[in-house]
Amino acid sequence: MEMEKVEILRSRIKEVKTQQVEKGDMILSSLHLAQELFENSIPLEAAEAIAEELDVKIERIYELATFYSMYSTKPRGKHLIRLCESLPCHVVEGPQIEKKLKDILKIDFGQTTRDGLFTLEQTSCLGICGVGPVMMIDGDTYGNLTVESIEGIIEKYRGDRK
């Protein structure tokens, strides 16, 4: 199964490589591709595949995967929850949302729920401050969060457990 995914990754990188303008400018995009395939993290075999396909050293891939906050070398949950921690969300009751979210998921920031469904992270401003407090779950954004509305949102993602 994992081997299969590595092969898919290789063929996708070959595909995006055709859009390369200068050497190196598709590395970050390739890391994003890997995360899509490997449930929000970049395992060693994926890093090796990227390094080989793009002809760069694996050390460089490791540096990138640890420097940028959207990447993780540590396995993460199926769904990635990113709660905005910037001031514009903080002053509109962000801390209450943070507390409620941790209560519902029974985890702290940087942790994954035991069923492997959710990883909770903090993020800097997401640029949707007009409707703060906000969070992102995978690619979807949720605004005007209230202590009451969070539970329903999380429940929606619990629904597709299988």
Add this chain to the structure above:
Amino acid sequence: MKAMTVLFSTDSNSLLNGSRSYEETMKEWVKEYNLSKMVDVIETGTFGFYGKGVLFQVLPEDIYYLVSSIDDLEKIFNEHILKGRIVSKFLVEKEKIRPAKGMELKETRIVLRNAGLIDPENIKEYIARDGYKALYNALKMKPMDVIEMIKASGLRGRGGAGFPTGLKWEMTFKAKDSKKYVLCNADEGEPGTFKDRLILEGDPHSIIEAMAIAGYSIGADIGYIYIRGEYYNSIKKIQKAINDAKEYGLLGKNIFGSDFSFDIAIRPGAGSYVVGDETALMESLEGKAGRPRIKPPYPTDHGLYGKPTLINNVETFANVPWIILNGPDAFRRYGTEKSKGTKVFSLVGNVVNRGIVELPMGCTLRELIYGFGGGVANGRSLKMVQTGGTAGTFVKPDKLDIPVDYESIKDGISLGSGSILVIDDQNKAIDIAKKAVKFYMHESCGKCTPCREGTRDLYILLDRISKGMGKKEDIERIKTLSTEISDTSFCGLGQSINLPLVSLYDNFKDEFLELVTKIKPQNILKT
């Protein structure tokens, strides 16, 4: 046009009041009653007023209803849509929708000239509003003449630093190299700022056109848009715009039959604030960790892949086609002596109406917060305002009437990215300080010691004070330490920490002192 039109506002604020589901319900009823040929239900931008509920307009009567439940909506459907009887109970006075007296002339749309008016995904609508005409005109001019126009307009960088745009173009033009690049900085990450996102999503072609004009002017055939990795929606829209422009021959080989060829590629970021720095952004684009480079050499000589590179912010670019079409003098009519044109402000925090508004440079915080923002939310009072983003200054309400522009920093108001964060009296200065420093600590790239270690020390210090375990001399240390960090840091990130911290210290010293003078028994035991 059909006999009746119902308009629902679906801007970000209205959406979260539930306007989408009200709109869909209305559509269903219209369908159910076989009225689709008679009644149009469509989406539009903001009406500029937010009540408790969903606001919608009915034409041709030109009246506004405010409803807060589907039951209310049903009453209006049964009475007004079906029988033509106005339901006065839910009517909103028109005076409330229009901007406050004296404010209506101030909003000036140069950057946002098309946002909310055209369908951003339809290139024809952009072209219909003189889109790509500026590029056409520019290609008939000499590159240096285009640059002279930008210089004469007085346009300055809208990313925050305010460097004269025309001068930057000229320097890149004069750099001698066969390969040059145009770069659009769309790595918008300054907390409280979402103007670039709304420009990219509302009028993507204006950026493409401006980048092509820049490419022609400096002699580049390729442009990159480096955009926040989290901005999925913006990436999709701008990619579609690029594809459409290529299809129409407005990007690619021999544009408008000239010798000029230009292409644009998008590259997403991966979550790093410091990459907003121009040289760090270039490192990142090259597929490296986004740490800033030492300057000089400047990007105009030695930028992306070591080649001369022109890098501008999204909002800066959005001004360019307008200047080419309307001339530099028209642009100079707006703004102040040293800051020409307009600025797109994002109004956020504890304010009644959050959103973005474009005003001439030199408008005041009072106009922004009370004119457009409708005042402080929930009936609370204003404690402070942070201007320019997290790397901006905090000001007390006594500075609401100072004109805001690039020069207002001398009065303690930073323009920065144009974010205006309203903070009410429920917030404590210490919490705000902690949050601001935590941001710096998290976003420090680790390259230089003052920023990497200093921000951490500062956070530990503030944390101690907030827990009632601080000493009196710790308070002075907030100021000295943040000044030291900003004096010795490598790039703009660490260098800017004195702006929020020293202004907080100066404005709320008493509040900090109170935290260290109150003796709490449980803390005596701990220390």
